[in-house]
Amino acid sequence: MAKNKKPHRGKGVTRREFMTNVSAGAVAVAAAGTLGAKDAEATAVIKPEDMVTIDLQINQRRHRLLVEPRWSLLFVIREKLGLTATKFGCERGECGSCTVLVNDVPLYACMMLAMEAQDLKITTLEGLMQGEALGPVQKAFLEQDAYQCGYCTSGQIMAAEGLLRKQPHPSIEEIQTGVSGNLCRCGAYPHIFKAIAQAAKAR
Amino acid sequence: MLPNFAYTRPDTLKEAVKQLGSEEARLHAGGTDLLGCLRDGVFSAQKVVSISKLDALRGITKTSKGGLEIGTLTTITAVAEHPLIQSDFTALANAAGEVASPQLRNQGTLGGNICQKPRCWYYRGEFDCLRKGGDTCYAAEGENQYHCLFGSDDTCFIVHPSDTAPALTVLDAQVRIAGRWRKKTVPIDSFFVLPADDVQKETILGADDIVTEIVLPPPPAGIKSSYCKVRARRSWDFALAGIALALAFNDAKVAHARVVLSGAAPIPWRSMAAEEAIMGQELTPDIISKAATAAVKDAEPLAQNGYKVPLFKGLVEQELAKMKV
Numbered sequence: 001m002a003k004n005k006k007p008h009r010g011k012g013v014t015r016r017e018f019m020t021n022v023s024a025g026a027v028a029v030a031a032a033g034t035l036g037a038k039d040a041e042a043t044a045v046i047k048p049e050d051m052v053t054i055d056l057q058i059n060q061r062r063h064r065l066l067v068e069p070r071w072s073l074l075f076v077i078r079e080k081l082g083l084t085a086t087k088f089g090c091e092r093g094e095c096g097s098c099t100v101l102v103n104d105v106p107l108y109a110c111m112m113l114a115m116e117a118q119d120l121k122i123t124t125l126e127g128l129m130q131g132e133a134l135g136p137v138q139k140a141f142l143e144q145d146a147y148q149c150g151y152c153t154s155g156q157i158m159a160a161e162g163l164l165r166k167q168p169h170p171s172i173e174e175i176q177t178g179v180s181g182n183l184c185r186c187g188a189y190p191h192i193f194k195a196i197a198q199a200a201k202a203r
Numbered sequence: 204m205l206p207n208f209a210y211t212r213p214d215t216l217k218e219a220v221k222q223l224g225s226e227e228a229r230l231h232a233g234g235t236d237l238l239g240c241l242r243d244g245v246f247s248a249q250k251v252v253s254i255s256k257l258d259a260l261r262g263i264t265k266t267s268k269g270g271l272e273i274g275t276l277t278t279i280t281a282v283a284e285h286p287l288i289q290s291d292f293t294a295l296a297n298a299a300g301e302v303a304s305p306q307l308r309n310q311g312t313l314g315g316n317i318c319q320k321p322r323c324w325y326y327r328g329e330f331d332c333l334r335k336g337g338d339t340c341y342a343a344e345g346e347n348q349y350h351c352l353f354g355s356d357d358t359c360f361i362v363h364p365s366d367t368a369p370a371l372t373v374l375d376a377q378v379r380i381a382g383r384w385r386k387k388t389v390p391i392d393s394f395f396v397l398p399a400d401d402v403q404k405e406t407i408l409g410a411d412d413i414v415t416e417i418v419l420p421p422p423p424a425g426i427k428s429s430y431c432k433v434r435a436r437r438s439w440d441f442a443l444a445g446i447a448l449a450l451a452f453n454d455a456k457v458a459h460a461r462v463v464l465s466g467a468a469p470i471p472w473r474s475m476a477a478e479e480a481i482m483g484q485e486l487t488p489d490i491i492s493k494a495a496t497a498a499v500k501d502a503e504p505l506a507q508n509g510y511k512v513p514l515f516k517g518l519v520e521q522e523l524a525k526m527k528v
Contacts, residue, residue, distance in 0.1 A: 043218050048207035069210030105309045111235045180438045181304025
């Protein structure tokens with residue numbers, strides 16, 4: 001894929017796109033096979049056993065898919081769309097490993113119903129890629145060695161990205177607060193803070 | 204995976220109230236506390252009624268008299284960062300800034316914050332406790348280091364988990380409520396319910412009531428307000444102890460006083476004793492010390508939360524000293 005092209009826009013198929021398309025295909029098959037699937041309507045009540053078609057805008061790409069009302073945004077992103085950078089951690093809004101941007105603001109995808117994410121602009125770590133190259137925050141995390149096991153890293157990066165979109169030149173205190181909702185079990189915090197400071201300069 | 208529920212997201216407040224009237228319907232605003240409770244099985248929901256489309260309930264507007272109207276769906280972040288709240292209603296900006304983590308502040312709403320369910324680990328855990336309709340309070344004889352000093356009525360020992368509620372209380376906020384039969388406005392200090400009155404409720408809200416706005420009256424001239432929160436770790440957590448203050452002075456003497464403690468009782472705990480100790484007085488070290496002693500005089504510590512008594516005492520002293528003119 002040419003360097004200046006955005007992901008998902010090129011004609012070639014990356015491994016990530018291939019996986020995504022396979023998942024979407026599976027969903028489409030499920031759609032054809034489900035009786036009683038309805039479009040989301042304003043005051044319609046979706047019954048617990050019903051699935052409903054929703055549109056999600058993730059990484060500048062529209063996904064139409066069938067969901068159950070109880071599915072979290074995290075579940076849909078990972079298990080239905082195959083975007084596996086977003087991690088399943090505590091699933092109770094405490095660890096931050098599922099952090100995504102919703103309208104440029106970091107939120108926990110485990111604490112949001114997919115139904116609630118309709119019409120919102122969602123960005124996952126995959127959406128920070130510049131083609132096949134790493135984005136500035138990702139690059140800074142790599143260069144500053146801002147992880148050990150790496151499990152919290154995509155959440156940390158999304159929290160940092162959200163911080164920098166709101167405050168391009170954060171102080172060290174603002175950086176610390178910015179990732180205070182993301183736990184790093186390995187204790188890589190000093191490197192994480194350095195990485196975010198570096199990313200702020202690079203962006 | 205969450206248990207199954209029906210879901211609806213009405214376009215009008217009226218429809219939302221109607222939908223809430225059905226059996227075991229639960230209100231969804233930001234959703235962060237609701238989803239946690241459903242996942243932990245604190246209660247179940249046959250239907251989730253989301254009000255997230257009701258944009259009229261989002262935002263902060265000035266009232267003609269110099270107060271503020273805050274829509275129930277306004278995020279905690281928006282409250283914390285609002286310039287007028289920072290300057291004229293400082294306690295609320297402080298408190299909102301101390302709520303949970305950035306992600307939860309971005310999603311959580313002010314209405315949801317004052318309506319959130321308690322964090323007692325027996326209530327949140329697999330215990331059929333009093334508050335869940337059982338017949339035993341497990342905290343009374345159990346692990347109670349995070350439980351209350353006041354207001355338990357020897358019934359239920361939760362502490363109210365909200366940071367914004369004590370700040371709103373010192374600012375004499377009013378809560379607007381829409382229900383099936385009428386709309387009403389209540390002062391926030393009659394919004395919360397003590398275990399003695401109803402052990403299964405934290406607020407006066409009926410099943411189909413929705414908090415629509417929180418109204419802040421114009422601040423009395425010269426008022427200074429603050430909120431300070433103590434937690435077990437520097438990063439985010441619920442309050443071990445907290446204090447909201449709103450004071451106005453006439454010369455150096457206290458002419459208006461509100462002292463409300465968080466992490467202290469099942470509701471935001473107004474310390475009349477501390478207020479009486481400082482009213483009409485200059486905030487000298489002696490008066491401050493008397494107020495701190497008065498604030499904890501009626502504390503009833505449990506086996507494991509005795510540390511909260513000196514903690515609150517120190518906190519009252521520290522925060523009153525900062526207010527001194």
